Amino acid sequence: MLPTDQGTQITGHAGNNYVYIVRDQKVLVDLKGGGPVVPRADEVAPLGLDASDGYRIGTRDGTACYAFSVPAGTEAPEGMSFTGLRRSFGVLKPDDYAMAVRAVGTLNWDRTCRFCSACGAKLTRLADIFAKQCDGCGFTMFPKISPAVIVAVERGSTLLLARASRFAENLYSVLAGFAEPGESLEDTVRREIGEEVGIEVKNIRYFGSQPWPYPDSLMIGFTAEWASGEIAIDGDEISDARWFTVEDMPLIPDKVSIARALIDEFIRKQAMGDGL
């Protein structure tokens, strides 16, 4: 893990470093050159933003990247804008977008992990590892990451999609749920699918993963095949679930999500004829 450069300031390092300034989970981007880009330190430092205690979050093109938070209500400087991650997807370059996700996730953790969960005393950031330590009992708290599975279940030429009660009208997606203590991710897949739609699945295979910093999820995608049972929804968390063919797809999530990548992969396989 990278050193976190304890308490680094915007003005305190080389001018060409990338700085990810985060307000309300939105990242400051510079619009003056045409497309949005994340600004460099020498551009941001003179602007007098109320940002301190940054984190070094990585390196892009050999250049260090730092994340800073600014208070709610901070206005974007002229020619710049605070932009949410959803709107940034496909607009920022992929490595820039990935670092923006890392910035938001890091600062979410920094904001929400301030006191020891064992004794309640104040935490202090460590300089050499990405963690905080309790001033009282010495307990070390690493950034919290909550793993959740997300699963595309196929049955012949159909895909299982469900409508969560909280979704927009007619929006359907693949099923997802958080891992619980003591479970393998495959256990989580079997439990969540069983709980939410009452079926059993087989041939569970890893697909890919996506950090989702709202506030700290790591979505781990799987594909699986229907094994037995008929759909029986709980009617609470899930309001509808059905097997959809490529031809009768409902409204599905936008491209930013791994849910969409799973659905697109199903559509691609059907088009290739190897999903049958």
Ligand SMILES: [Zn+2]
């Ligand atoms: Zn403690």
